[in-house]
Amino acid sequence: MNLILMGAPGAGKGTQSEKISAKWGIPAVSTGQILRAAIKSGTELGEQAKALIDAGQFVPDEVVIAIIKETLSSKACEKGFILDGFPRSISQAIALEEMGVHIDCVLSLEVADEVIIERMTGRRLCSKCGASYHIEHMKPRTENICDKCGAPLYIRSDDAPETVKSRLEVFHEQTEPLKSFYEERGLLKCVSSEASVEETTALVFKALSEV
Numbered sequence: 001m002n003l004i005l006m007g008a009p010g011a012g013k014g015t016q017s018e019k020i021s022a023k024w025g026i027p028a029v030s031t032g033q034i035l036r037a038a039i040k041s042g043t044e045l046g047e048q049a050k051a052l053i054d055a056g057q058f059v060p061d062e063v064v065i066a067i068i069k070e071t072l073s074s075k076a077c078e079k080g081f082i083l084d085g086f087p088r089s090i091s092q093a094i095a096l097e098e099m100g101v102h103i104d105c106v107l108s109l110e111v112a113d114e115v116i117i118e119r120m121t122g123r124r125l126c127s128k129c130g131a132s133y134h135i136e137h138m139k140p141r142t143e144n145i146c147d148k149c150g151a152p153l154y155i156r157s158d159d160a161p162e163t164v165k166s167r168l169e170v171f172h173e174q175t176e177p178l179k180s181f182y183e184e185r186g187l188l189k190c191v192s193s194e195a196s197v198e199e200t201t202a203l204v205f206k207a208l209s210e211v
Contacts, residue, residue: 001024001026001080001104001105001208001211002080002081002101002102002103002104003020003026003080003081003082003083003103003104003105003106003107003208004082004083004086004087004103004105004106004107004182004187005017005020005082005083005084005107005109006106006107006108006109006175006178006179007108007109007110007111007193008111008113008116008167008168008171008172008175009116009120009158009164009167009168009171010111010116010119010120010123010164011109011110011111011116011193012109012111012193012197012200013084013085013109014028014030014032014084015197016109016193016200016201016204017030017082017084019201019204019205020082020204020205020208021082023205024080024208025079026077026079026080026081026082027076027077027081027082028081028082028084029068029071029072029077029081029082029083029084029086030084030085031059031064031067031068031084031085031086032084032085034067034071035049035053035059035067039053045063048063049063053157053158054157054158054163055163055166056158056162056163056164056166056167056170057166057170058088058089058170058174061089061091061092061095064086064088064092065092065095065096068083068086068096069099072099072101087178088174088175088178089174089175089177089178090177090178090181093178093181093182103187104187104211105187105189105207105208105211106178106182106187106188106189107189107190107191107204107207107208108179108188108189108190108191109191109192109193109200109204110190110191110192110193110194111192111193111194112194113168115194116164116168117161117164117165117168118136119134120159120164121159121160121161121164122134122135122136122137123155123156123159124140124144124153124154124155125153125154125155125156126146126148126149126151126152126153127146127151127152127153127154128146128149128151129146129148129149129151131146131147131148131149133146133153140153189207189208189210189211191203191204191207
């Protein structure tokens with residue numbers, strides 16, 4: 001199955017792509033993870049991406065498309081894939097079609113903006129092992145300390161309240177029109193992602209079983 005997973009920042013795409021990957025045995029291709037690796041390595045691309053992401057903006061199409069094209073042509077994606085974070089715009093979706101990439105389903109995780117803001121501004125990450133916590137829903141045993149490795153927790157720069165609001169504005173303007181684009185092609189399925197992870201996963205699996 002070749003799947004596109006859509007949703008606003010903080011809608012749960014990363015979590016649900018892991019669940020789908022485990023059940024169907026296909027890799028999750030996250031542009032966010034690829035870009036964060038470039039940022040961590042300090043490459044020129046990484047520095048450019050960091051400046052844009054910190055400002056709540058997206059990385060240019062030509063850079064992202066080149067990364068995606070290389071990734072989808074790898075052996076790991078021969079039996080299917082989950083695209084998480086791409087395409088983010090109509091122009092990227094057209095570029096994907098022009099690559100000749102077949103898509104079986106586009107799954108959109110639906111969450112209200114106010115829920116997204118509460119989720120993301122409360123998120124905390126471990127500075128060492130990357131474990132994720134939330135100040136309301138998944139508190140560490142000791143405040144601001146990772147349960148797993150004891151390292152301090154931090155707030156990602158793109159989880160700051162103003163950056164989250166900016167990212168949502170960009171999502172509604174640039175990415176949400178993709179729903180109509182894929183609905184016209186008969187590929188769109190929408191699932192509510194406001195309940196628990198388990199309930200959302202059940203809805204996701206039900207939708208994908210009908211593909």
